[in-house]
Amino acid sequence: MSDELKQTPFSSSYPDGVVEWIDIFGYAVPLTWGDPNVECAAVRNQAAAFEFSMLLKWDVEGKGAIQTVNSIFSRDISEMKPGTIAYGVVVSEAGKMVDDCTVFVYGPELVRIIGANPIVGDLLDHYRTNNVTVSERRDELAQLSVQGPLSREILQKLTSSDISNDALRWYHFMTDVDMAGMKVQISRIGYTGELGYEIMLPVDSAQAFWDALFKVGEPLGLLPAGAACVMMCRIEAGLIMGEVEYDHTMTPYECRMAWSVDLNKDNFHGKDALIEAQKNPSLDIVSVILPGEGEYDGVELMDNNKKVGIVTMAIPSPYLDGQFLGLARINRENSSVGNRLDLSMESDGQAEIVATPVYDPERVRSRS
Structure with missing residues (x-):
């Protein structure tokens, strides 16, 4: 870990074995504990914990x-x-x-x-x-995401409060929940496309919470997970990331966020421009299946030798048995599902646009 990077609230609790650390907003964050596929399998089949205190x-x-x-x-x-x-x-x-x-x-x-x-x-x-x-309040609050089909069962072992689906619905939260003897906020949200929760608590309670969580969670398969695993899960789930899928040149209508713009509400910052922007968006974010293994991040997508898009990030998808899956920023007229595009690299195949998200398109697992 670089001495120039700040430690996160949970970093002192991380087990040994971090293969590589990366810089996220000036904080040292684990990339993986060795095999992102194993960590991703835990998210999809048991549960995994990763940190978002840097937000x-x-x-x-x-x-x-x-x-x-x-x-x-x-x-x-x-x-x-x-x-x-x-x-x-x-x-x-x-x-x-x-x-x-x-x-x-x-x-x-x-x-x-x-x-x-x-x-x-x-x-x-x-x-x-x-x-x-x-x-x-970033310096005051630790934020830990616990994601996977067993996340509820694991967290329920730490509290007498009811966190069932009926008691705590998707996109709802509870405050002052006594969990392992600590007062926490628990939220039904995540960045993986799975059933999951986020825990927020004071920084000085982070280590004690981590220890309590893994004491009850490890017997059920809970693993720590790094940023590589998060990227794999979010791409399978079709979830965008700032300065990757979108940047300051794009509108919400060009990065899969049109649904979140309410032009019927009273005036808000940028509303007038959005009224115009909705009329003629030029870009879209799509999922693409890529041919074989390769370094696809930043690779241009071509149609008749003309650049029409760019692969923003690609991963070997466990859900697709290792096929490379990416998200791509692409011209709207080229974004139809089923469209095949050439790559600005030596390749025997083409990129194929598929429906987004690839994993659990109805968000059944997140809502369960």
Whole structure:
């Protein structure tokens, strides 16, 4: 691990065997404990735990908290009940992507927004009224994702609170849950396309929580997982990533986030530009199956020797028995399922566009 990178709240609890560390927002994050396929198999068949403490977390507090967040967020949160979560986007005044974010509504005077781009915090500060405060709390809160079909069974062993599907639905959360003797927030969300939860708790409780979790989870197959596993799962599940699938030149209509833009809500940052942008999006994000093994990240997709897209990231997909699967940014007119495109590399085959997501397209497992 580089001395120049910061440690995450859970890093002191990580078991030995990390093969490689990578830099995520200045933090050292495990790439893998040895075999991403094994870690991915745990996500799909048992459970795995990985950390998202590196994400930025803004608490918006005071009378007008809802209005402040609504001023920059693409979805209308004014009628959301406490304990509910909304996933959507923040855009620039020009309607271009700034970040895809998750919003947690605690009540009319407290909202938390989690994302990756510091500009989100700048926009919150710009739109807040004098009686609203905006506090960034990444250094205070540890965030651990526990994903997989046995995640509920494992976490239920740590608490007497009911976290069944009836008690805690997808995109809902509970606060002040006593879990292994610690007060935590538990949320039904994830980045894998599986049944899963995220736990948020004070940084100084992170090590104790990790130890308690793995004490009950290891007998059921719980593994720690690194960033490589997360990328494999998210690509199979068709989940986008900032500065990979989209950048600041694209609109939500060009990166699979059109569904999250509510143009019927009151004016919000970038709305006027989005009204125009929806009329003629030029790009799309698609899933592509690629021929054989190769280094496909950044490879151009060609139609009649003309560049029409680019592979943003590709992985050997366990769900497809090792076939290389990628997400690609592509011209809208070339994005039809079944379309085959040449690659700007030596290859015996073509890229084939397939329906997104490849894994569990109805999100049955996430909702279960």
